Amino acid sequence: MPQTDFKNAQTYLSSQILGQEKLVNRLLVCLICGGHLLVEGAPGLAKTKAIQTLSNLIEGDFQRVQFTPDLLPSDITGTEIYRSQTSTFEFQQGPIFHNLVLADEINRAPAKVQAALLEAMAEKQVSVGSQTYKLDDLFMVMATQNPIEQEGTYPLPEAQLDRFLIHCNVDFPNAEQEKQILRLVRGEQTASVAKPDTLLTKASIFEARKQISQMHMSDSVEDYIVHLTMATRQPEKYVPSLANLIEFGVSPRATIALDQVARAYAWLNGQDFVAPDDVMNVAHDVFRHRLLLSYAAQAEHISADQVIDKILESVPVA
Incomplete structure (x- = not known):
């Protein structure tokens, strides 16, 4: 497996x-x-x-x-x-x-x-x-x-x-x-876990990719992913306080990435479905390099992570 x-x-x-x-x-x-x-x-x-x-x-x-x-x-x-x-x-x-x-x-x-x-x-x-x-x-x-x-x-x-x-x-x-x-x-202690006997083969890696694409994701979790993305593009609608801090929101590639990464994260944890918590756990790593902050945000030393924190706090889970 x-x-x-x-x-x-x-x-x-x-x-x-x-x-x-x-x-x-x-x-x-x-x-x-x-x-x-x-x-x-x-x-x-x-x-x-x-x-x-x-x-x-x-x-x-x-x-x-x-x-x-x-x-x-x-x-x-x-x-x-x-x-x-x-x-x-x-x-x-x-x-x-x-x-x-x-x-x-x-x-x-x-x-x-x-x-x-x-x-x-x-x-x-x-x-x-x-x-x-x-x-x-x-x-x-x-x-x-x-x-x-x-x-x-x-x-x-x-x-x-x-x-x-x-x-x-x-x-x-x-x-x-x-x-x-x-x-x-x-050398006073050795690793407590032995190296696995079997390597991760290309076949097993491609099978894992197939399995995550087939994982169950409810419509509400899909909507949550989309709303997180839209909150970076239309902050005035979701989080008005961020309206002057975001220059450009994340691209559609970010939506696809958040979906894929949340699926892989849940799969690695042994789940057979994707929960909103899985999305929240990986949102920073998917969004932080794609958000373009305004000069106002930079002047106030506000980071992308702080902006994402605010989005996660403000966008409700459907």
């Missing part, structure tokens, strides 16, 4: 990545949905280790790419190499041709590199010259951003942010978790 396999994977990952249960959950949710994950957090919070550990549980391969200002699009997509023996050009695949790709510090790369990644994320293909190359059906990008150091960075454009299914903020572990991390690193 795919559900059991994913639950075992989640339990094992949480035993390896201490204090980051939310990151582990969102990684698996994105994998189930076939989407991409943007992770924002300070250095040293096991963002890289999380996706590397996940790659060891999957029937697929992993590639890490360190984004820097001098990176070229061909460093991501690949390039054509001239073979003098045959007097022909041969395409050599870049790191994007892997199942799991970690784009480390994605906002340090210039616009051309980000644009090359955008096509791969949106269309699952890469264009080089006049040729188009398809990526594998199992393809996921996890990109990281450092919220502290912004010097020498290139902020991601809204079009690219919208391609990420989830934007997950990770925080520091608590004191008890920090103590467990110390002991685990020193």
Whole structure:
């Protein structure tokens, strides 16, 4: 059963990545949905280790790419190499041709590199010259951003942010978790959960995607999702106090994403239906990178999360 396999994977990952249960959950949710994950957090919070550990549980391969200002699009997509023996050009695949790709510090790369990644994320293909190359059906990008150091960075454009299914903020572990991390690193204790015997195969991942699409969702929960979306576009109708704080609401892609992510979240929790609480639990991660706040909100240091909090408080569950 795919559900059991994913639950075992989640339990094992949480035993390896201490204090980051939310990151582990969102990684698996994105994998189930076939989407991409943007992770924002300070250095040293096991963002890289999380996706590397996940790659060891999957029937697929992993590639890490360190984004820097001098990176070229061909460093991501690949390039054509001239073979003098045959007097022909041969395409050599870049790191994007892997199942799991970690784009480390994605906002340090210039616009051309980000644009090359955008096509791969949106269309699952890469264009080089006049040729188009398809990526594998199992393809996921996890990109990281450092919220502290912004010097020498290139902020991601809204079009690219919208391609990420989830934007997950990770925080520091608590004191008890920090103590467990110390002991685990020193070898004084081992992970309490053994690595699962069976890998997550492509067949089980695609079966999971099929199962979440068939989960029961009542009309009232569908209406709730739509009303949350509309509240970002017509705040004066739903939450008048937000009318001057939101410049642009979320796109229809956000509505689709909220539906998919809520289904995957409920499925991972062993449910066979989607409840309003499932929608509320994932709304911040789906909306925060898609909301464009006004200058008034920025001047008052109001964050997207605060706006989403107000929307969740004000929009009733049907």
